[in-house]
Amino acid sequence: MSLQVELEHYRNVLIVRLRGELDHHTADIVRHKMEEAILRGNSDHIILSLKELQFMDSSGLGVILGRYKQLKAKGGKMAVCAVNPNVYRLFELSGLFKILTIHENERAALTSLEVVS
């Protein structure tokens, strides 16, 4: 079991869908793909869509926190959506909800970023 990263641009938002298992081994893939997209600069904000993320550990927290910092330095916002209970616990434990907003689905996340009328 590995990790697939799907990127979709919607107006000024980059939607990042993670499918599979995010650990130390697969964190590099996420970092490279997101870093590249952030540096390319087509998107102001990021939505992490985690419906099909089956496993995550603290390496996932690290890579998400890293991208958050990168995005914040450029004035962007990050939101997460469709978080399963296991991933939710990790976010809660690490205090990541203090800096990321959480939403039920991609649409709600897009609305929160004010790109859907």
Next chain:
Amino acid sequence: MNGANMMMLTFSARSENESFARVAVAAFVSQLDPTMEELNDLKTAVSEAVTNAIIHGYDGDPDGMVTIEVAIEGDTVSIVVIDKGRGIEDLELARQPLYTSKPELERSGMGFTIMENFMDRFEVSSEPGQGTQIAMTKRIESKKRCTIKRIGVGPHGCRLET
């Protein structure tokens, strides 16, 4: 009383083995019929311990070997993760939430905190230059036994719901 049911795994300190390690432990523990949440707790704790051994214990050297010992005794799972790597100089500091010795690798510093929270008991012992050993246990509330309890047969003290 029968002794514990045990298994032991030793594998190269390579990141691609992190997934193998947690899946192998989960497969062994599945005989206790754990809930999805319990299984995920165990997998996460194993993943943290093995990742620490690979990144910190062996500093990414794939020649290092990581050993996992798992014992099932009654409804309790004991897991020991051992490396013969560099060890931890300051255990107190390493256990602080959000502390990491490798911020450049985007480590979150949450590994020990997660293991402590997801398992019932957690202990780390380390000798600089000798290696690190992490011992953790968790009690599995078997779903099978709960079913028996619900119809009032089992002696395990589960609430009668029918």
